[in-house]
Amino acid sequence: MDPFQAITALLTLTAMEIVLGIDNVVFIAILCSRLPAEQQPLGRRLGLAAALVTRLMLLCLLFWMLDPNNNFFTHPLVNLTEDIGIPAAWLADRAGQVSQEINVFTVQDLILFVGGMFLIGKSVHEVHDAMEGEEESQKSAKPVSFRNVMLQVALLDIVFSLDSVITAVGMAEELWVMVTAIIIAVGVMLVFADAISGFIEANPTVKMLALSFLILIGVMLTAEAMGMHIKKGYIYFAMAFAVLVEVLNMRARRKRSRSGSA
Secondary structure, X not given: OOHHHHHHHHHXXXXXXXXXXXXXXXXXXXXXXXXXXXXXXXXXXXXXXXXXXXXXXXXXXXXXXXXXXXXXXXXXXXEHHHHHOOOHHHHEOOOOOEOHHHHEEEHHHHHHHHHHHXXXXXXXXXXXXXXXXXXXXXXXXXXXXXXXHHHHXXXXXXXXXXXXXXXXXXXXOOHHHHHHHHHHHHXXXXXXXXXXXXXXXXXXHHHHHHHHHHHHHHHHHHHHXXXXXXXXXXXXXXXXXXXXXXHHHHHHHHHHHHHHHO
16 A cells, blocks of 8 residues: 555544544443543543553454454354244245345344443433433432443443444555554544533533434444344434434524523
C-alpha cells in the first residue's frame, strides 16, 4: 500500500470508527449517570479506555479468525434440525430451502444474541426508570457500585466493538492503519465524552431517544444472531430522521421559551 492510499484509508476508517462509536459513548454516558457526580467523569474515561482495549483485542482475534486454519467464531455450536430436532419445514424459506445461517448457531451468533438481549433489557429498564419520575426512582433505587457499572460497560463494549472491528478489517488491509484509526477514534470520543454526557443529561427527551436507538440496535443484533439480516441503511436512516425531528422540536421549544420570557 502506497503512502497516499494508506493516508486515505486511515482518514476514511477513522471517520467511520467515530460514527460507529457514538452509540457506545451514549450508552456509557447513560450507565455512568447512575454514579455519584464526582465518579462520573472517571467512569466515562475508564469505560472508553476499556472500549479501546476491547477493540484492539477483537481486532487481533479477528485476524486470527480469518486464518483458514482457524474457525473458532464460525464453528457450529448447535444444529437446530440435527441436534435439537426442529423440523426443517419450520426453518425453510418459500423455496423450501433451509439456510445454514438460520439452522446453525455459532459462537459469533451467541455473542450477538446475548449482547442484543442484554442491550434490550438494560435499555428498557432505563426507560422504565425515566418514566417513573425522579421521586419514585430515588425511593426505589438501590445503591449503584462503581464496579457494577464498569462491569456493565465492559460487557457492552464487547457488543459495540464487533461492528467497529469488522468495519476496520473490511476497509483497510494494513494492521497498523486499523490500529491507528481505532486509537484516534477512541481518543476523539474521550475528548467529547463529557460534553455528550452533559448534553444528554440536560435534555431528557434526547436521553429517551438515545435509549430507543439502543433498543433498536439490540433488536438488530438479536435478529442477526438468528440469521435474519436487517440492512443497516434502514436503521441509520430511521435514526437520522428521528434526530432531525428532535432537533426541530428543540428549536421550537427554545423559541417558545424565548417568546414566553419576553
